[in-house]
Amino acid sequence: MKKLILGLILLLVGIAGVFYLSPAALVGSMRLVEQQLAGLDSKQLTVGDLSIHYYEGGPASAETLLLVHGFGADKDNWLRFARHFTSRYRVIALDLPGFGDSDKPHASYDVGTQAERLATFTQALGIQRLHLVGNSMGGHISALYAARYPEQVLSVGLFAPSGVQAPRKSEFFQRLEQGEANPLVARSTEDFQALLKLVFVEPPALPQGVTDYLAERSIANADHYQAVFEQLVTRYIPLEPELPRIKAPTLLLWGEQDRVLDVSSIEVMEPLLEHPSVVVMAHCGHAPMIERPEETATHYQAFLDALTPEQTGTPPEA
Incomplete structure:
Protein backbone atom coordinates (compact mmCIF):
# COMPACT_ATOMS: atom_id res chain seq x y z
CA MET A 1 0.00 0.00 0.00
CA GLY A 39 -20.18 19.72 -24.70
CA LEU A 40 -18.13 20.62 -27.79
CA ASP A 41 -16.01 18.44 -30.07
CA SER A 42 -13.07 19.61 -32.18
CA LYS A 43 -13.66 19.21 -35.91
CA GLN A 44 -12.05 20.15 -39.20
CA LEU A 45 -13.52 20.84 -42.62
CA THR A 46 -11.81 21.58 -45.92
CA VAL A 47 -13.64 24.33 -47.79
CA GLY A 48 -12.16 25.04 -51.19
CA ASP A 49 -8.43 25.15 -50.54
CA LEU A 50 -8.75 26.13 -46.87
CA SER A 51 -8.71 23.92 -43.79
CA ILE A 52 -11.20 25.28 -41.25
CA HIS A 53 -11.10 24.13 -37.63
CA TYR A 54 -14.16 24.48 -35.42
CA TYR A 55 -16.00 23.28 -32.33
CA GLU A 56 -19.43 21.71 -32.59
CA GLY A 57 -21.87 20.38 -30.02
CA GLY A 58 -25.52 20.08 -29.09
CA PRO A 59 -28.42 18.32 -30.83
CA ALA A 60 -27.81 18.01 -34.58
CA SER A 61 -31.50 18.65 -35.28
CA ALA A 62 -31.71 21.82 -33.17
CA GLU A 63 -31.44 25.41 -34.39
CA THR A 64 -27.85 26.42 -35.10
CA LEU A 65 -25.89 29.07 -33.22
CA LEU A 66 -22.77 30.09 -35.16
CA LEU A 67 -20.18 31.97 -33.08
CA VAL A 68 -17.64 34.23 -34.81
CA HIS A 69 -14.58 35.53 -32.95
CA GLY A 70 -12.83 38.86 -33.30
CA PHE A 71 -9.43 40.12 -34.46
CA GLY A 72 -6.43 38.22 -33.09
CA ALA A 73 -8.73 35.74 -31.38
CA ASP A 74 -9.99 32.21 -32.03
CA LYS A 75 -12.80 29.75 -31.29
CA ASP A 76 -11.63 29.27 -27.68
CA ASN A 77 -13.08 32.70 -26.87
CA TRP A 78 -16.54 31.13 -26.90
CA LEU A 79 -15.99 28.05 -24.72
CA ARG A 80 -17.43 29.34 -21.44
CA PHE A 81 -20.27 31.14 -23.21
CA ALA A 82 -21.16 28.12 -25.35
CA ARG A 83 -21.67 25.74 -22.42
CA HIS A 84 -24.95 27.53 -21.66
CA PHE A 85 -26.45 26.66 -25.05
CA THR A 86 -25.39 23.18 -26.15
CA SER A 87 -28.31 21.53 -24.34
CA ARG A 88 -30.81 23.35 -26.56
CA TYR A 89 -28.95 24.39 -29.72
CA ARG A 90 -26.48 23.07 -32.25
CA VAL A 91 -23.51 25.30 -31.39
CA ILE A 92 -20.63 25.90 -33.79
CA ALA A 93 -17.61 28.12 -33.08
CA LEU A 94 -15.04 28.35 -35.86
CA ASP A 95 -11.52 29.62 -36.32
CA LEU A 96 -11.84 32.09 -39.16
CA PRO A 97 -9.23 31.63 -41.90
CA GLY A 98 -6.12 33.46 -40.76
CA PHE A 99 -6.71 32.72 -37.07
CA GLY A 100 -6.46 29.91 -34.55
CA ASP A 101 -5.84 26.48 -36.05
CA SER A 102 -7.34 27.30 -39.46
CA ASP A 103 -5.14 27.94 -42.49
CA LYS A 104 -3.33 31.26 -42.71
CA PRO A 105 -2.44 31.65 -46.39
CA HIS A 106 -1.16 34.84 -47.96
CA ALA A 107 -4.64 36.01 -48.91
CA SER A 108 -7.36 38.58 -48.31
CA TYR A 109 -8.73 38.89 -44.77
CA ASP A 110 -11.01 41.93 -45.08
CA VAL A 111 -14.48 41.55 -43.55
CA GLY A 112 -16.19 41.24 -46.93
CA THR A 113 -14.00 38.31 -47.96
CA GLN A 114 -14.42 36.66 -44.57
CA ALA A 115 -18.21 37.02 -44.76
CA GLU A 116 -18.18 35.12 -48.05
CA ARG A 117 -15.91 32.46 -46.57
CA LEU A 118 -18.36 32.14 -43.70
CA ALA A 119 -21.18 31.64 -46.19
CA THR A 120 -19.19 28.92 -47.95
CA PHE A 121 -18.50 27.26 -44.59
CA THR A 122 -22.18 27.18 -43.62
CA GLN A 123 -23.09 25.84 -47.05
CA ALA A 124 -20.52 23.04 -46.69
CA LEU A 125 -22.08 22.09 -43.35
CA GLY A 126 -25.56 22.09 -44.88
CA ILE A 127 -26.82 24.88 -42.61
CA GLN A 128 -29.88 26.51 -44.15
CA ARG A 129 -30.89 28.86 -41.32
CA LEU A 130 -28.97 30.00 -38.28
CA HIS A 131 -28.55 32.40 -35.40
CA LEU A 132 -25.33 34.41 -35.84
CA VAL A 133 -23.25 35.76 -32.96
CA GLY A 134 -20.09 37.80 -33.49
CA ASN A 135 -17.71 39.82 -31.34
CA SER A 136 -15.70 42.83 -32.56
CA MET A 137 -14.42 42.03 -36.08
CA GLY A 138 -16.58 38.90 -35.90
CA GLY A 139 -19.59 41.13 -35.27
CA HIS A 140 -18.72 43.20 -38.33
CA ILE A 141 -18.50 40.00 -40.41
CA SER A 142 -21.76 38.66 -38.93
CA ALA A 143 -23.62 41.90 -39.69
CA LEU A 144 -22.41 41.80 -43.30
CA TYR A 145 -23.48 38.17 -43.59
CA ALA A 146 -26.94 39.00 -42.24
CA ALA A 147 -27.27 41.89 -44.69
CA ARG A 148 -26.14 39.80 -47.67
CA TYR A 149 -28.02 36.59 -46.80
CA PRO A 150 -31.15 37.74 -44.92
CA GLU A 151 -33.12 34.61 -45.89
CA GLN A 152 -30.65 32.44 -43.92
CA VAL A 153 -30.48 34.41 -40.68
CA LEU A 154 -32.91 33.87 -37.83
CA SER A 155 -31.28 36.42 -35.53
CA VAL A 156 -28.02 38.31 -35.04
CA GLY A 157 -26.10 38.88 -31.82
CA LEU A 158 -23.53 41.64 -32.20
CA PHE A 159 -21.21 41.86 -29.19
CA ALA A 160 -19.28 45.15 -29.46
CA PRO A 161 -18.99 44.92 -33.25
CA SER A 162 -16.67 47.04 -35.35
CA GLY A 163 -17.88 48.74 -38.51
CA VAL A 164 -19.45 52.09 -37.56
CA GLN A 165 -18.11 55.53 -36.73
CA ALA A 166 -18.85 55.99 -33.05
CA PRO A 167 -19.88 59.47 -31.80
CA ARG A 168 -17.14 59.16 -29.17
CA LYS A 169 -13.74 57.85 -30.21
CA SER A 170 -12.46 54.98 -28.13
CA GLU A 171 -9.09 54.98 -26.43
CA PHE A 172 -7.90 52.49 -29.04
CA PHE A 173 -8.63 54.79 -31.98
CA GLN A 174 -7.29 57.83 -30.16
CA ARG A 175 -3.98 56.04 -29.63
CA LEU A 176 -3.78 55.02 -33.28
CA GLU A 177 -4.44 58.61 -34.38
CA GLN A 178 -1.64 59.78 -32.08
CA GLY A 179 0.75 57.53 -33.98
CA GLU A 180 1.14 54.79 -31.39
CA ALA A 181 1.82 51.21 -32.41
CA ASN A 182 -1.30 49.08 -32.76
CA PRO A 183 -2.14 48.06 -29.16
CA LEU A 184 -4.03 45.00 -30.45
CA VAL A 185 -0.80 43.55 -31.87
CA ALA A 186 1.56 42.32 -29.14
CA ARG A 187 5.28 42.26 -29.90
CA SER A 188 6.46 41.66 -26.33
CA THR A 189 5.20 40.18 -23.08
CA GLU A 190 4.61 43.71 -21.83
CA ASP A 191 2.52 44.46 -24.92
CA PHE A 192 0.41 41.37 -24.25
CA GLN A 193 -0.23 42.39 -20.65
CA ALA A 194 -1.23 45.86 -21.85
CA LEU A 195 -3.51 44.25 -24.45
CA LEU A 196 -5.33 42.29 -21.74
CA LYS A 197 -5.83 45.47 -19.72
CA LEU A 198 -7.16 47.28 -22.80
CA VAL A 199 -9.66 44.56 -23.67
CA PHE A 200 -10.92 43.69 -20.18
CA VAL A 201 -11.99 45.61 -17.12
CA GLU A 202 -11.03 42.51 -15.13
CA PRO A 203 -8.74 40.24 -17.18
CA PRO A 204 -9.33 36.50 -16.71
CA ALA A 205 -7.35 34.99 -13.85
CA LEU A 206 -4.76 32.69 -15.43
CA PRO A 207 -1.60 31.01 -14.13
CA GLN A 208 1.47 33.02 -15.07
CA GLY A 209 2.81 30.18 -17.20
CA VAL A 210 -0.39 30.13 -19.22
CA THR A 211 -0.35 33.90 -19.71
CA ASP A 212 3.28 33.72 -20.85
CA TYR A 213 2.45 30.94 -23.32
CA LEU A 214 -0.49 32.87 -24.76
CA ALA A 215 1.75 35.92 -25.03
CA GLU A 216 4.35 33.90 -26.95
CA ARG A 217 1.71 32.68 -29.41
CA SER A 218 0.41 36.21 -29.91
CA ILE A 219 3.92 37.60 -30.41
CA ALA A 220 4.71 34.86 -32.95
CA ASN A 221 1.70 35.99 -35.02
CA ALA A 222 2.37 39.73 -34.68
CA ASP A 223 3.45 40.37 -38.27
CA HIS A 224 0.52 38.36 -39.63
CA TYR A 225 -1.97 40.15 -37.39
CA GLN A 226 -0.61 43.56 -38.38
CA ALA A 227 -0.96 42.65 -42.05
CA VAL A 228 -4.55 41.54 -41.46
CA PHE A 229 -5.30 44.74 -39.55
CA GLU A 230 -3.96 46.86 -42.40
CA GLN A 231 -6.32 45.06 -44.76
CA LEU A 232 -9.22 45.74 -42.41
CA VAL A 233 -8.37 49.44 -42.58
CA THR A 234 -7.58 49.78 -46.30
CA ARG A 235 -10.51 47.57 -47.40
CA TYR A 236 -12.91 48.87 -44.78
CA ILE A 237 -16.62 48.26 -45.38
CA PRO A 238 -18.82 50.63 -43.33
CA LEU A 239 -21.86 49.06 -41.73
CA GLU A 240 -24.05 52.16 -41.81
CA PRO A 241 -25.39 51.40 -45.35
CA GLU A 242 -25.63 47.67 -44.57
CA LEU A 243 -27.57 47.67 -41.31
CA PRO A 244 -30.97 48.60 -42.82
CA ARG A 245 -30.70 45.48 -44.98
CA ILE A 246 -30.67 43.24 -41.90
CA LYS A 247 -34.21 41.92 -41.48
CA ALA A 248 -33.55 39.58 -38.55
CA PRO A 249 -33.93 40.64 -34.90
CA THR A 250 -30.58 41.99 -33.77
CA LEU A 251 -29.09 42.19 -30.28
CA LEU A 252 -26.52 44.91 -29.68
CA LEU A 253 -24.61 43.91 -26.54
CA TRP A 254 -21.76 46.08 -25.29
CA GLY A 255 -19.53 46.50 -22.27
CA GLU A 256 -20.00 49.98 -20.86
CA GLN A 257 -16.23 50.36 -20.26
CA ASP A 258 -15.18 49.13 -23.72
CA ARG A 259 -11.90 50.92 -24.52
CA VAL A 260 -11.49 49.29 -27.96
CA LEU A 261 -14.84 50.15 -29.58
CA ASP A 262 -16.84 52.77 -27.75
CA VAL A 263 -20.31 51.91 -26.50
CA SER A 264 -21.64 55.08 -28.18
CA SER A 265 -21.63 53.06 -31.41
CA ILE A 266 -25.06 51.86 -30.31
CA GLU A 267 -26.41 55.37 -30.96
CA VAL A 268 -25.50 54.93 -34.63
CA MET A 269 -26.55 51.31 -35.05
CA GLU A 270 -29.86 51.08 -33.23
CA PRO A 271 -31.84 53.51 -35.44
CA LEU A 272 -30.62 51.74 -38.60
CA LEU A 273 -31.83 48.27 -37.57
CA GLU A 274 -35.33 46.97 -38.23
CA HIS A 275 -35.64 44.91 -35.02
CA PRO A 276 -33.00 46.07 -32.51
CA SER A 277 -32.54 45.09 -28.89
CA VAL A 278 -29.87 46.66 -26.68
CA VAL A 279 -28.00 45.47 -23.60
CA VAL A 280 -25.18 47.45 -21.98
CA MET A 281 -23.21 45.59 -19.32
CA ALA A 282 -21.76 47.77 -16.57
CA HIS A 283 -18.14 47.32 -15.47
CA CYS A 284 -17.36 45.22 -18.55
CA GLY A 285 -14.96 45.60 -21.44
CA HIS A 286 -14.67 44.60 -25.08
CA ALA A 287 -15.19 40.81 -24.82
CA PRO A 288 -18.18 40.24 -22.51
CA MET A 289 -18.49 36.53 -23.42
CA ILE A 290 -15.02 36.01 -21.93
CA GLU A 291 -15.09 38.52 -19.08
CA ARG A 292 -18.58 37.63 -17.86
CA PRO A 293 -19.73 34.55 -19.82
CA GLU A 294 -22.67 33.55 -17.63
CA GLU A 295 -24.20 37.02 -17.53
CA THR A 296 -23.64 37.46 -21.27
CA ALA A 297 -25.30 34.10 -21.92
CA THR A 298 -28.27 35.08 -19.75
CA HIS A 299 -28.80 38.27 -21.76
CA TYR A 300 -28.45 36.43 -25.06
CA GLN A 301 -30.82 33.62 -24.03
CA ALA A 302 -33.41 36.22 -22.99
CA PHE A 303 -33.07 37.74 -26.46
CA LEU A 304 -33.58 34.33 -28.10
CA ASP A 305 -36.56 33.53 -25.86
CA ALA A 306 -38.25 36.77 -26.88
CA LEU A 307 -38.07 36.02 -30.61
CA THR A 308 -41.39 35.47 -32.33
CA PRO A 309 -42.11 33.31 -35.42
CA GLU A 310 -43.13 36.49 -37.27
CA GLN A 311 -39.71 38.06 -36.60
CA THR A 312 -37.65 35.01 -37.59
CA GLY A 313 -39.88 33.80 -40.40
CA THR A 314 -40.22 30.45 -38.65
CA PRO A 315 -43.58 28.64 -38.87
CA PRO A 316 -45.18 28.43 -35.41
CA GLU A 317 -45.29 25.02 -33.77
CA ALA A 318 -48.51 23.09 -34.17
Missing part, protein backbone atom coordinates in the same frame (compact mmCIF):
# COMPACT_ATOMS: atom_id res chain seq x y z
CA LYS A 2 2.81 2.40 0.89
CA LYS A 3 4.42 1.72 -2.50
CA LEU A 4 1.10 2.41 -4.22
CA ILE A 5 0.63 5.70 -2.38
CA LEU A 6 4.22 6.68 -3.09
CA GLY A 7 3.74 5.80 -6.74
CA LEU A 8 0.62 7.96 -6.98
CA ILE A 9 2.42 10.85 -5.31
CA LEU A 10 5.33 10.55 -7.72
CA LEU A 11 2.89 10.37 -10.65
CA LEU A 12 1.07 13.53 -9.53
CA VAL A 13 4.36 15.30 -8.97
CA GLY A 14 5.49 14.22 -12.41
CA ILE A 15 2.27 15.50 -14.01
CA ALA A 16 2.57 18.79 -12.14
CA GLY A 17 6.17 19.03 -13.30
CA VAL A 18 5.16 18.52 -16.92
CA PHE A 19 2.56 21.27 -16.65
CA TYR A 20 5.04 23.58 -14.90
CA LEU A 21 7.73 22.98 -17.52
CA SER A 22 5.28 22.87 -20.43
CA PRO A 23 2.66 25.62 -20.34
CA ALA A 24 1.49 24.33 -23.73
CA ALA A 25 0.46 21.06 -22.08
CA LEU A 26 -1.37 22.97 -19.36
CA VAL A 27 -3.17 25.15 -21.92
CA GLY A 28 -4.12 22.05 -23.90
CA SER A 29 -5.50 20.36 -20.80
CA MET A 30 -7.45 23.45 -19.76
CA ARG A 31 -8.89 23.72 -23.27
CA LEU A 32 -9.94 20.06 -23.21
CA VAL A 33 -11.68 20.52 -19.86
CA GLU A 34 -13.51 23.60 -21.12
CA GLN A 35 -14.57 21.70 -24.26
CA GLN A 36 -15.95 18.87 -22.17
CA LEU A 37 -17.86 21.26 -19.91
CA ALA A 38 -19.28 22.99 -22.98
